[in-house]
Amino acid sequence: MAHIDDYLVVAAIDLGTTYSSWACSFRHEYNKDPKNMKAIICPLWNSGDHISEKACTAILVKEDGKTLDSFGYEAENKYVHFADDEAEELHTWYYFWRFKMLLYNRKISRNMTLESVNGNVMPALKVFALAIGYLKNDLLENVCKKMVDVIDADRIRWVLTVPAIWDESAKQFMREAAVEGGIPNEQLTIALEPEVASLYCNIVPVEITDGGKVLPFQGGTKYIIIDAGGGTIDITVHEVIGDGTLKEICRPNGGNWGGTAVDKAFERFLIGLVGNSVYDTFKKTDLGDYLDIFRDFERKKRTIEPGKTLPVPIRLPHRLNERFNEDNHTDLVGSIQGKGVTVTSDKLKMQSDVMQGFFKDALEQLGEHLKSLFGEGSLDSIDTIILVGGFSDSKMLQTHVKSILPNKRFIVPHEAGLAVLKGAVLFGHNPSVIGHRICKLTYGVKTSVTFENGKHREDKRKKVGNEDLCVDVFDIHVNKGQSVKLNEKQAPVVYKPQKNGQKTVSFQFYSSTDCNPEYVTDNSCTELGKITINVLGKTHDDNAVEVTLSFGGTEIQIEARDQKTGKATNTKIDFIEKN
Structure with a gap:
């Protein structure tokens, strides 16, 4: 296998909550002009009604629970067709x-x-792997069509995006799903969504001078990126350094206030209109109509603006009215007037005010969060805020944040x-562009020391x-709020097995919301996973290992070496629970 530094292509996958896609560019074109966005290849997706830059995040799996039938709009349309025809696949397949x-x-x-829309259950890892695998294969098929020779798969650098507010276990889960989906682990980089969006904005000119000339951000500029996606809103703060790299000056933060929060408010409204029983029956037995309602709502919520007074029409399936009539012995039309x-x-x-009300909870939570951020005082000097992500096009969101x-x-x-998506491609070509990051939490391991x-x-x-030992000690490797450089290794910490002949040393890895926790049993502490290090089984006093952790990348990295020989030992860190 070729060394990943010899890559020919950077391929990025953005598996979003509501929409997904892939993008890629060739190394030689990036080297020629890193700012040429036209060199980034992105597909167009056909929904049947319109052409879109992204596909809806949906997969249809055959009844064996292993074979992907279709993805995106094709999966959605095919499943609606099953519902319309009352086909057997409606109940035996997985959507x-x-x-x-x-x-x-x-x-x-x-x-x-994961429970499918029609109630069937599959392993979550398999669902994510099938979705990522489809996007990977679709990229390869489309890009290879543009090449005379087939691209050597060993020379692709893959980038997979995740929200910055996700924890380490979620990042590891996505990595494992990508590997199961056919992406080699050693060729995969995890990218944080608001970071790569910031990189995109730093390269694509966004500033306009007094003379009307468009420029990229200059050195010393500080700005806030609000990445408003379907599921989450991620917020990060960057400063442009003189060498062109970006420095994170505020730890990533945010919450689940994305576009789907508006959809959930609309769903609660529907349930309030027709009742839980009618709604549940309708959702299970009339899935095609159910999906149509939300497809129509998705289109309408993109156009709603504050101050608009015209009523907003949403398609109402006849079957929902029938279900309501069967349950309540009255017509839906007459029961909800007023x-x-x-x-x-x-x-x-x-x-219009009813439609706008669906945005209320998500926008209020985002607003309170922003007030809290700026209330700390450290961001007062920053006057530029960049909105990105699919939800950022919403006039409701834009108006509220400005207020x-x-x-x-x-x-x-x-x-x-x-x-x-495009920022992820740029990041794949130059992962070192994010030169400094801020630790979200305090990280360390559980250990024992001589009791004092x-x-x-x-x-x-x-x-x-x-010997009297003090147990449950939080051995800090890095503190919350600490600025760490990319590839910067923390000072090594020496650990010894507690028993002679011990073949492995295991540590529980912890985080804390406090800067200086004392014990892992403190209320602020959470066990994240386990570190396992292979040792040589020598005597207790001659079997020390030096453990070094790195926190400056998008994932926590670990390295362990025999203290006497300096030889690296087999080490792994596992953030995912076994059960």
């Missing part, structure tokens, strides 16, 4: 839609499952919805052989 948020803010295990909604035979017409921060300059760059009276808590004293 997954908007599944990425499963990985947000939860404990992740390799054996967790709620800001009117119903005709095939339309649900909502007053929260009225004295700031707002920029929505050209192709804001593709900023992450007056320093350690008495309840942490434990007798091991002839």
